[in-house]
Amino acid sequence: MGRRRSVIRQEVNRVLLSGRPQDYVIVYVDRDPEAGQRLAELSASRVKAVSEWAMTLDDDNIIPLHRVVEIRGLGGAVVWRRGTKA
Numbered sequence: 001m002g003r004r005r006s007v008i009r010q011e012v013n014r015v016l017l018s019g020r021p022q023d024y025v026i027v028y029v030d031r032d033p034e035a036g037q038r039l040a041e042l043s044a045s046r047v048k049a050v051s052e053w054a055m056t057l058d059d060d061n062i063i064p065l066h067r068v069v070e071i072r073g074l075g076g077a078v079v080w081r082r083g084t085k086a
Contacts, residue, residue: 008065011080012050015071021045024079026055027070028063039069 015024021044030040042057049056055063071080 008068009050009052011071012044012047012055012068015044016047016050021047023074025072026068027072029067029069044071
C-alpha cells in the first residue's frame with residue numbers, strides 16, 4: 001500500500017473511532033459519468049468500513065481512498081487535507 005493511502009486510511013479511521021463521526025465531513029473527487037468530475041461531500045457517519053484501498057459506505061458504494069482530498073470537522077474546520085501536515 002502506498003504511503004498516501006496509508007495516511008488517508010489512518011485519518012479516516014481516526015475520525016470513525018472518535019466516537020462522533022457525524023461531526024466530520026469527508027470531501028472526495030466524485031466521478032459521475034453524467035456530471036463529470038467534481039468535489040462531493042459525505043458525512044463520515046456513512047462510512048461503514050475502511051480497507052487498504054477504499055471506504056465502503058452504508059449504501060454499499062465504494063470510494064477509493066486516493067479520491068479523498070479533505071476531512072472537515074465542526075464548523076467546516078479542516079482537520080486533514082491532501083498534501084499538508086495539518
